[in-house]
Amino acid sequence: MSLNRREFMGVMAAATASGMFGSWQEANAAAAKGEKLYEIPKFGNVSFLHFTDCHAQLLPVYFREPSVNLGLAEMLGRPPHFVGDALLKHFNIPSNSAWAHAYTFVGFEKAARTYGKVGGFAHMATLVKMMKASRPQAFLFDGGDTWQGSATALWTKGQDMVDATKLLGVDMMCPHWEFTYGADRVMEIIEKELAGKIEFLAQNVKTNDFGDPVFKPYVIREQNGIPVAVIGQAFPYTPIANPRYFVPDWTFGIQDDNMQKMVDEVRAKGAKVVVVLSHNGMDVDLKMASRVRGIDAIMGGHTHDGVPQPVKVKNAGGVTLVTNAGSNTKFLGVLDFDVKGGKVADFRYKLLPVFANLLPADKEMQAFIDRVRGPYKAKLEETLAMTEGLLYRRGNFNGSFDQLIVDALMDVKGADLAFSPGFRWGTSLLPGQAITREHVMDQTATTYSYSTLTEMSGEMIKTVLEDVCDNLFNPDPYYQQGGDMVRVGGLQYTCAPLEKMGSRIQDMRLKGKPIEASKNYKVAGWAPVAEGASGEPVWDVVETWLKAKKVVPPLKLNTPRLLGVKGNPGIA
DSSP states (O other): OOOOHHHHHHHHHHHHHTTSSSOHHHHHHHHHTTOOTTOOOOOSSEEEEEEOOOTTOOSOBBOOOOSBOOOOGGGTTSTTOOOHHHHHHHTTOOSSSHHHHHHOOTTHHHHHHHHOOBOOHHHHHHHHHHHHHHSTTOEEEEOSOOSOSSHHHHHTTTHHHHHHHHHHTOOEEOOSGGGGGOHHHHHHHIIIIITTTOEEBOTTOEETTTOOBSSBOEEEEEETTEEEEEEEEOOTTHHHHSOGGGSTTEEOOOOHHHHHHHHHHHHHTTOSEEEEEEOSOHHHHHHHHHHSOSOSEEEEOSSOOBOSSOEEEEETTEEEEEEEBOSTTOEEEEEEEEEETTEEEEEEEEEEEOBTTTSOOOHHHHHHHHHHHGGGHHHHTOEEEEESSOBOOOSSSOOHHHHHHHHHHHHHHTOSEEEEOOOOOOOBBOTTOEEEHHHHHHHHOOTTOBEEEEEEEHHHHHHHHHHHHHHHHOSSGGGOOSOOOOEEESEEEEEOTTSOTTSSEEEEEETTEEOOTTOEEEEEEEOOOSTTOOOSBHHHHHHHHHHHHSEEOOOOOOOOEEOSOTTOTTBO
16 A cells, blocks of 8 residues: 555654654655655764564554553653653644554554554565665664564574564664573573674673673774764563563662763763663653763663653753654664764654555565464464454553453453453454464463463452552652553452552452452463463463354453543543
């Protein structure tokens, strides 16, 4: 599909509002000349290209942005906590435009059918080459969560994505879900596959015993004769959010003091530009930017926020730009610095949506994708059921694909209620699409996807919900871990995010009856972080359920009643 002139003008208008062009007149002039969306003029003399959280999606996908992304306390009313029309208003983006579709859920089904799928490594490769044609020395960053999230990544232990990123031309990366393949596999890839090709950077990962760095903390490279330092920041809560037994000998954490030490060290070595490649999550990056001086930009990921423009954060050393580049290979961030007199004088930033229908597939990358998927193609494409409604993940409390998973868990495992992790990765399906095995794996493919059935007291159920809720809504972002609220099936409850821990979860009910603290209930779940857990893979549970259903009607989301968040721009 290609855009007609009216649609193209809409894209140009959106680009204008986002700062891609300087005025409506420029956009109109560009349209008259047949200017293409991705022909972005070079600016300055140091450039960075950035994607993050692709979660092993080699092919174009549909992906619905969240309708709930609450910001509380200091995070209220600031990026990334805008959704829908509030986001469009904040960034002055016209509605009913390609840009509006890229950044919001507004009119998702119609817009998805109009503009087509997003992402895909072959289309991303084309865009990267286009940007590098005018920025030949630009560094390409991979923000992590690259080796996990698909069936082929799981079945090849991340090898498909390692090979894809090498072919894409990634220069530096930082990690998170990569660690769920285990320390031995991570080190094997770094030493045998990435050496001399991709720098694996993480200043905040150290050994348990002596506190020695496990990975390179940073690299200094010249770009157009200018020394540039790139410092890596791995996800700080890896051993909490994921099983500790994968990385038993390593410590993580935020480590502001060590980050400051690294910044001072690279500055002393002559770096004129300092960029942090981070997997903290945007709220954590914003706080870090306020506490650590000397960083020109933090290019972040983890929380999957597609933020159109950087946030400028003041600190003792000046100003740090903080960006976040979405997920699923949906965006490519382009940051251009103009460096004069040994420091950054000005910048330009664009977060470009990767519209698969507007970017031809790179032939070499497409051939690689076809080759690596070939042995699994029939298995991946097997239809399990059809969906009559929209299926998606993302949102602080629930998504329709999450609802499908908890419904399957309750039915197949014979549970009173079910929990499903608040993972932010996972693709979307439009009404009328076939649900394939690949789509199920897109939601469930981890190295510890055991399904479980346990007895929990009412008191323990509340404790679990309170703990996850504090992870999401603690007023200090340094105590958050970046996921969404655990998805709940069968249980109704009220959530008061502004209350203190222990008081956020209220009025828990099962089939209309209050949960009793001392009574035990059968609870189904999956992806336990505790060592020694076992059970059939959750994808087998879901597949059994889908094959029995054959057709999945539109699902009613089980979401909590919310208190105290009326008018919050993070809820539509």
